[in-house]
Amino acid sequence: MTEKVKTKSTDIGKSPEEEGEEPRIGVYVCHCGHNIAGTVDVEKVAEYASKLPNVVEAKDYMFMCSKPGVQLLKDAIKEKGVNKTVVASCSKNQHGRTFARTIEEMGLNKHLHQQVNIREFCSWVHKKDHEKATEKAKKLVEAGVNRARKLEEVETKKIPTTKAALVIGGGIAGLRSTFDMAELGIPVYLVERNSTIGGHMTRLNKTFPTNECPQCSISPLTNGVANHPLVELYTNAQVKSVDGTMGNFEVEIEISPRYVKDNCTSCGECAAACPVEVPSEWDKGMSTRGAIYKAYPQAIPATYVRDKKTCINCNTCINVCPVQAVDFSMEPETKKLKVGSIVVATGYEEYDPSEIDAYHYGQEGYENVITQLQLERILGPTSMTGSEVLRPSDGKIPKHVVMIQCVGSRNEQVGNKYCTGVCCKFATKNSGILKEMYPDSEISICYIDMRTPGLNFEEYYKDAQEKGVRFIRGRPSEILRDPISGELSVIVEDTLSQTPLRLKADLVVLSAAMIPPQGIGPLGSKLQILRSKEGFFKEFHIKMNPTASSKGGVYLAGTIQGPKDISETVAHAGNAAALAAQPLVKGYIEKEMLIPTIDYDLCMDCGMCITACNPAAISMNEKGHPIVNEVACRSCGMCMPACPTGAIQLLNFRDDQLLDEIVPISGGGIVCNE
Amino acid sequence: MAKDMTFAFFLGCIMPNRYPQIEKATKFVMDKLGYELLDMERAACCPAPGVFRSFNKVDWMVHAARNISIAEKMDADILTVCNGCFGTLQEVNKRLKEDETLKIKVNEKLRQLGDYEFKGTIDVRHIGEVLGYDIGPWGIEDLIVRKVDIKAAVHYGCHFLKPTKIREIASSEKPTLIEDFIEAFGVKALPFKEQLTCCGAGGGVKAYDGNASMTIFGEKMKNIDEVKPDIILDICPFCHLQFETGQDYLNKNKNCNYDYPVVHLSQLTAYCLGMDEKSIGLEYQMMGKKFEFGGEELTGKEAV
Numbered sequence: 002m003t004e005k006v007k008t009k010s011t012d013i014g015k016s017p018e019e020e021g022e023e024p025r026i027g028v029y030v031c032h033c034g035h036n037i038a039g040t041v042d043v044e045k046v047a048e049y050a051s052k053l054p055n056v057v058e059a060k061d062y063m064f065m066c067s068k069p070g071v072q073l074l075k076d077a078i079k080e081k082g083v084n085k086t087v088v089a090s091c092s093k094n095q096h097g098r099t100f101a102r103t104i105e106e107m108g109l110n111k112h113l114h115q116q117v118n119i120r121e122f123c124s125w126v127h128k129k130d131h132e133k134a135t136e137k138a139k140k141l142v143e144a145g146v147n148r149a150r151k152l153e154e155v156e157t158k159k160i161p162t163t164k165a166a167l168v169i170g171g172g173i174a175g176l177r178s179t180f181d182m183a184e185l186g187i188p189v190y191l192v193e194r195n196s197t198i199g200g201h202m203t204r205l206n207k208t209f210p211t212n213e214c215p216q217c218s219i220s221p222l223t224n225g226v227a228n229h230p231l232v233e234l235y236t237n238a239q240v241k242s243v244d245g246t247m248g249n250f251e252v253e254i255e256i257s258p259r260y261v262k263d264n265c266t267s268c269g270e271c272a273a274a275c276p277v278e279v280p281s282e283w284d285k286g287m288s289t290r291g292a293i294y295k296a297y298p299q300a301i302p303a304t305y306v307r308d309k310k311t312c313i314n315c316n317t318c319i320n321v322c323p324v325q326a327v328d329f330s331m332e333p334e335t336k337k338l339k340v341g342s343i344v345v346a347t348g349y350e351e352y353d354p355s356e357i358d359a360y361h362y363g364q365e366g367y368e369n370v371i372t373q374l375q376l377e378r379i380l381g382p383t384s385m386t387g388s389e390v391l392r393p394s395d396g397k398i399p400k401h402v403v404m405i406q407c408v409g410s411r412n413e414q415v416g417n418k419y420c421t422g423v424c425c426k427f428a429t430k431n432s433g434i435l436k437e438m439y440p441d442s443e444i445s446i447c448y449i450d451m452r453t454p455g456l457n458f459e460e461y462y463k464d465a466q467e468k469g470v471r472f473i474r475g476r477p478s479e480i481l482r483d484p485i486s487g488e489l490s491v492i493v494e495d496t497l498s499q500t501p502l503r504l505k506a507d508l509v510v511l512s513a514a515m516i517p518p519q520g521i522g523p524l525g526s527k528l529q530i531l532r533s534k535e536g537f538f539k540e541f542h543i544k545m546n547p548t549a550s551s552k553g554g555v556y557l558a559g560t561i562q563g564p565k566d567i568s569e570t571v572a573h574a575g576n577a578a579a580l581a582a583q584p585l586v587k588g589y590i591e592k593e594m595l596i597p598t599i600d601y602d603l604c605m606d607c608g609m610c611i612t613a614c615n616p617a618a619i620s621m622n623e624k625g626h627p628i629v630n631e632v633a634c635r636s637c638g639m640c641m642p643a644c645p646t647g648a649i650q651l652l653n654f655r656d657d658q659l660l661d662e663i664v665p666i667s668g669g670g671i672v673c674n675e
Numbered sequence: 676m677a678k679d680m681t682f683a684f685f686l687g688c689i690m691p692n693r694y695p696q697i698e699k700a701t702k703f704v705m706d707k708l709g710y711e712l713l714d715m716e717r718a719a720c721c722p723a724p725g726v727f728r729s730f731n732k733v734d735w736m737v738h739a740a741r742n743i744s745i746a747e748k749m750d751a752d753i754l755t756v757c758n759g760c761f762g763t764l765q766e767v768n769k770r771l772k773e774d775e776t777l778k779i780k781v782n783e784k785l786r787q788l789g790d791y792e793f794k795g796t797i798d799v800r801h802i803g804e805v806l807g808y809d810i811g812p813w814g815i816e817d818l819i820v821r822k823v824d825i826k827a828a829v830h831y832g833c834h835f836l837k838p839t840k841i842r843e844i845a846s847s848e849k850p851t852l853i854e855d856f857i858e859a860f861g862v863k864a865l866p867f868k869e870q871l872t873c874c875g876a877g878g879g880v881k882a883y884d885g886n887a888s889m890t891i892f893g894e895k896m897k898n899i900d901e902v903k904p905d906i907i908l909d910i911c912p913f914c915h916l917q918f919e920t921g922q923d924y925l926n927k928n929k930n931c932n933y934d935y936p937v938v939h940l941s942q943l944t945a946y947c948l949g950m951d952e953k954s955i956g957l958e959y960q961m962m963g964k965k966f967e968f969g970g971e972e973l974t975g976k977e978a979v
Binding site for chain 2: 358359361364479481483484485
């Protein structure tokens with residue numbers, strides 16, 4: 002590994018000017034082919050720049066980003082003693098780094114380069130007026146030179162990291178991330194709220210588009226994680242508090258007791274003897290469980306668990322257990338974990354349609370209105386009905402099944418504008434499966450738009466059509482119940498033929514949205530990460546960084562960032578693992594100390610900067626003064642405008658530096674308060 | 676805040692012209708409950724929420740605001756017994772209270788009509804809501820002098836509860852407030868198929884396309900006929916009119932033989948609070964002329 006970290010300057014924040022070194026600025030105006038030179042008179046701009054104070058060299062060149070272009074900078078530094086560079090070309094995002102790296106190679110601090118954008122900000126938007134465009138380019142370049150004059154060196158620090166990771170949530174996303182990190186040699190703590198790992202995927206009957214058995218797909222991973230020497234698994238556990246920053250977190254978790262010790266052989270005698278019968282959460286109420294139970298046969302860990310809330314303390318389980326594993330005296334325990342990265346994979350929750358009055362979900366007389374996840378639990382291999390679709394009201398096989406799409410998605414009335422993006426696929430899957438099982442039954446899907454993009458899915462959709470599934474374009478207005486016979490019918494307009502329809506429905510299946518899981522708010526605050534307005538945890542950048550959160554060192558995996566199918570979740574979680582592992586494998590984090598400094602003579606300790614700081618990098622010290630955590634700071638500068646006295650100043654973005662830059666652009670017409 | 680126990684009684688069009696018995700019954704009920712009903716001088720058509728609003732929303736609001744401003748001057752909430760009037764007045768009142776720009780626009784036009792200004796100081800109330808929620812079955816108990824033993828098909832109509840976002844009274848999918856209220860009188864509500872759909876009259880349909888109106892209504896009557904109630908109970912004179920003339924139309928043109936008495940909530944309540952049966956006025960209606968409410972007189976209480 003090449004050592005690129007510079008620790009040259011010890012007194013950071015001082016510019017060479019203050020050290021007595023005169024700024025010697027080199028200005029380079031790029032033609033960018035015709036992109037800039039076709040509109041802006043680059044020679045005039047360079048000539049104008051050459052006359053500005055402290056400018057020792059000003060040139061124009063065809064392509065500054067080319068090798069000879071970059072060489073101009075190198076030569077100037079070597080031969081003319083240039084110590085600050087200004088390149089007027091494209092945006093800082095595009096080539097700012099190219100030139101910064103160049104001057105770094107020449108021994109200058111990379112922060113002493115100033116990029117001026119005369120392409121997107123000038124030539125591209127003023128194509129018709131060459132003269133004015135040239136004038137504007139001059140002003141922009143002068144602004145850049147002014148800014149360059151006071152640029153300060155910025156140090157890059159190496160911060161050692163704790164080589165361990167925390168994964169919150171043991172569904173498919175959490176499992177993927179855990180396994181991928183453990184395989185890189187990182188010890189991983191996996192914390193799961195429920196008594197078993199596997200999440201929603203284990204509840205599914207089949208997965209689209211191949212109609213595979215999800216248990217078969219996921220169980221190598223669940224087993225792999227549970228038996229991995231570097232993974233420590235905590236079920237029935239939740240995050241209690243999070244401290245620290247990127248690379249070095251301290252997390253406290255609370256583990257609720259199982260009331261069954263690890264010597265449990267999973268024989269099931271306790272559950273068989275338990276007199277309590279309550280709806281099974283794992284089965285979405287489609288079967289019952291005892292107060293002592295195992296969620297499902299392949300559950301990992303296989304140890305039974307006692308639900309203290311529903312237990313009547315009859316002690317039967319204690320008496321029947323052949324290995325004396327049941328122990329009511331177990332206590333909750335807390336554990337402190339030291340980790341370098343955190344992956345949040347808390348998954349999603351199925352939207353509860355009872356909010357939509359017109360569909361009467363969960364109401365008396367409407368037992369035959371169920372959700373897709375409930376249908377999965379009826380169809381599943383371990384279902385109470387033996388995988389036979391028997392409707393809840395009377396156990397008969399439904400002859401008419403109507404599926405309703407976009408229940409809780411694309412619905413502004415309930416506040417969810419977004420498309421979940423997977424419901425069309427799972428409804429297509431389940432309708433096809435039903436049609437295969439019961440060819441004489443009529444299966445209809447009422448949709449707003451059918452959205453089945455991606456490889457194999459158009460074929461999948463077509464396949465369902467060919468099997469005889471009826472697709473009706475229209476959002477049902479209501480589910481009606483005949484008060485005499487109890488029969489349900491779905492009222493919908495087929496908007497393609499503009500025909501109002503009343504569909505007889507022995508079973509109505511609601512394709513409910515994926516929403517953020519309940520109780521996610523407190524976890525978000527503990528982690529200090531932002532949420533999207535839909536309630537999911539917000540990614541750092543939707544395109545380039547979809548697995549990083551708003552806080553350094555905390556990564557998002559799977560549906561907690563937004564609805565996804567399993568393939569997308571697995572890919573997303575793999576990326577989260579790779580990012581989370583990087584600083585841990587490397588052993589350190591490189592951090593540019595582009596951070597604010599606080600002038601305590603001006604500071605009033607009002608705390609406005611603390612409120613403005615998104616990554617929570619500013620806090621009050623024990624004396625009541627704000628201090629900046631240089632590791633957590635993201636250099637966004639939000640603290641600066643929040644400060645009423647100007648006491649907090651971001652390096653290289655100080656008020657006077659910005660003012661210098663603005664003056665030429667505004668023609669000097671700046672009203673300054675000072 | 677408008678005065679307590681006082682209402683500006685907005686009559687609307689259909690009730691005073693076709694069913695004065697509903698007006699009489701309402702006044703009787705409100706008097707028994709201790710409310711004072713004030714006459715609204717120079718009040719005009721609400722105007723009807725379907726037709727007028729479809730043509731010109733602002734002018735529709737101006738005319739409604741004129742009616743509301745009359746009640747504002749009297750410092751009394753408006754009481755209406757009609758879903759249509761309620762639909763217009765309640766919605767305009769709410770919208771103008773919430774939207775300052777709209778209020779200014781409407782008031783500018785309102786000034787041209789005379790000394791009127793919408794201020795937003797009162798509420799608009801429907802008899803179903805006042806009896807069902809404010810009084811409630813618990814509040815009427817002591818005033819009942821007759822308990823009846825009849826089965827009713829309850830028709831809520833459309834504008835009383837919909838749109839729920841504006842009305843904010845109850846769910847329009849499974850309301851029970853009228854059923855709960857009339858249970859106090861001994862009336863059993865029979866749920867029937869598609870109970871909450873339109874009677875077919877509103878929105879200008881009855882006037883514009885009589886056939887469509889009767890198709891919708893025919894379906895409604897078929898569903899009601901399935902459960903064989905003693906009466907059809909409504910809370911709106913326009914639905915009332917539809918149920919009356921509609922049954923007659925179906926009998927004459929569609930080989931039906933319906934004779935279900937149509938009773939407004941005010942009429943039923945008035946009867947149970949002691950109003951004499953003649954004044955309830957079923958004999959002046961088209962259907963169920965011979966129907967008698969019957970029921971037991973409660974001892975110790977006197978009918979008038």
